[in-house]
Amino acid sequence: MKAVTIPEPGDIDALVLADVDDPTPGPGEVLLDVAAAGVNRADLMQRMGHYPPPPGASEYPGLEVSGTIAALGDDVEGFEVGQEVCALLSGGGYAEKVAVPAGQLLPVPSGVSLLDAAALAEVVSTVWSNVFMTANLQPGQTLLAHGGGSGIGTMAIQLAKQIGARVAVTAGSTEKLDFCRELGADILINYREQDFVEELKEATDGHGADVILDNIGAKYLGRNVDALATSGRLVVIGMQGGRKGELDLGKLLAKRGAVIATSLRARPAEEKATIVASVREHVWPLIEKGAVRPIIHTTLPLDQVREAHRILEESSHIGKVLLTI
The missing domain is CATH 3.90.180.10 (Medium-chain alcohol dehydrogenases, catalytic domain)
Structure with missing residues (x-):
């Protein structure tokens, strides 16, 4: 063959x-x-x-x-x-x-x-296992999906909206953000021009994200913790932004947050x-x-x-x- x-x-x-x-x-x-x-x-x-x-x-x-x-x-x-x-x-x-x-x-x-x-198969299994089976996203909670225009991102938007969650996404172009809006995303953040931590806090009245699905890794680690809500769950599934990053355990403890790294x-x-x-x-x-x-x-x-x-x-x-x- x-x-x-x-x-x-x-x-x-x-x-x-x-x-x-x-x-x-x-x-x-x-x-x-x-x-x-x-x-x-x-x-x-x-x-x-x-x-x-x-x-x-x-x-x-x-x-x-x-x-x-x-x-x-x-x-x-x-x-x-x-x-x-x-x-x-x-x-x-x-x-x-x-x-x-x-x-x-x-x-x-x-x-x-x-x-x-x-x-x-891979996209749905990745999103379902991480966002729902592991991070337990619930109706009314907020999901932040980095790379909203990707295969993972576009599936995460759709599934999260189906269970009644609010969805925030980051993407690097107006075209991608417009498409995410069409799929149902509520909060649209251009990571090239905006700080996703500040934009998310403003859009959620300071609450932050209950679940973050992250494919960037080290580059976003500290800022993702900043963006987490109290009792929030950060699920790291990729390392596009590097392997080694610093984690402020004080912030994580104060938020009673969880950082989960998974591989399917x-x-x-x-x-x-x-x-x-x-x-x-x-x-x-x-x-x-x-x-x-x-x-x-x-x-x-x-x-x-x-x-x-x-x-x-x-x-x-x-x-x-x-x-x-």
Whole structure:
């Protein structure tokens, strides 16, 4: 099969489309003929050598796909050959075929095309597990989502609004903020021109954010604590702004706040299956009735994977970039 390989970590030229061996599904796994793969910032980190796949995972990048089941491993129930699904992966999505544990599969929601479904599994699982299962965002509370125009951001806005939360976002352009407003965001902050801590405090009468979903990391750590409400929860899911930052424990204690750092990719298959089952129960009905939808910036063929990474590096996109197989 064809797959995108990374012979040596580096810039976008490190991505090489090559002929590799087909994967074989093991017990409890299914083999998918991939229709499309989502492109995520974690893939860029892997390409640069900063985010290797967990032990036993495919060495090829790609954390979410849609496709058709081609074969079933032993002890797989509830799925059948020929069924259209999307999947949460630990790696291997940038390929014509991929093997995945059955617990990480979701049926393609009604009303969503097979290709568009590639934009769902990793993004929805990330938002649902962090904002709702871990940080326990409640109706009437305020969520601050950094990078509101990203795939994660656009999904966080939609899901938070569906449960009755108030949503604040940061983004770097008027175009992105306007789109966030269309999705339902209440508080719009241009991080290039405004201080998100001051803007959020003013918009919430000093309350701050009950939950912050942060993909920046060290650069925003102190300011995120400043922006937290009393008993607020800061969930860090990325390190675009660096790995090491200073934390004022006095401020955190005074606010009775929590800082939670999470990673979805390296979790055991059993934990991923629990998250996927919760997503299917709580989020899939919202997608099927049209209340929540995947936001797709563009689709590119697999042999244009370097262009897909360039788009993410420039942060010129709104929503997801997909690779079609």
